[in-house]
Amino acid sequence: MRLRAATPADFPFIRSLAQRPDYAPYITDEDDTALAAYLADPSARLLMAEDDAGVTGSALFCEIGNPSGRVELRRLALARAGKGEGAAFVRQLVDYAFLDLGAAKLWLDASGENLRAQKVYERLGFVLEGRLRDHWFRPALGRNVDVMLYGMLRSEWTLAAPAPQA
Secondary structure, three states: OEEEEOOHHHHHHHHHHHHOOOOOOOOOOOOHHHHHHHHHOOOOEEEEEEEOOEEEEEEEEEOOOOOOOEEEEEEEEEOOOOOOOHHHHHHHHHHHHHHOOOOOEEEEEEEOOOHHHHHHHHHOOOEEEEEEEEEEEEOOOOEEEEEEEEEEEHHHHHHHOOOOOO
């Protein structure tokens, strides 16, 4: 799987993921104007994942350049959910955050009901840093859900990271 910068031509794919019934409870569907704003924002990076068959997923990094060194990972989704590709995708995004974006800390959130994502994050070394109870209204569910806050420090990533390939 390769990562590349998103373009406006990718917006229908990105939005189609957010509109899927299995993702709608977890990902906010932002319109093309909001997605275009990420492309223009130097503190954001909207990426597409692709393989030889085509586009397979998308992810958004925010807070790039924050003086604290933190970077947020949000809106990550794969077209082929549940096929065992999620951990490799998230690992690639984590490596990108620390290697390419120079993050001192990578953080993300997950719906308290998205147990599959939480397991992936914890398996990859993210630490549960907090829970915002009854915090996020999800239109697809018609109610609020808890938000789980996860973080990984550069030092934790370094311990878990595989040796760089020459």
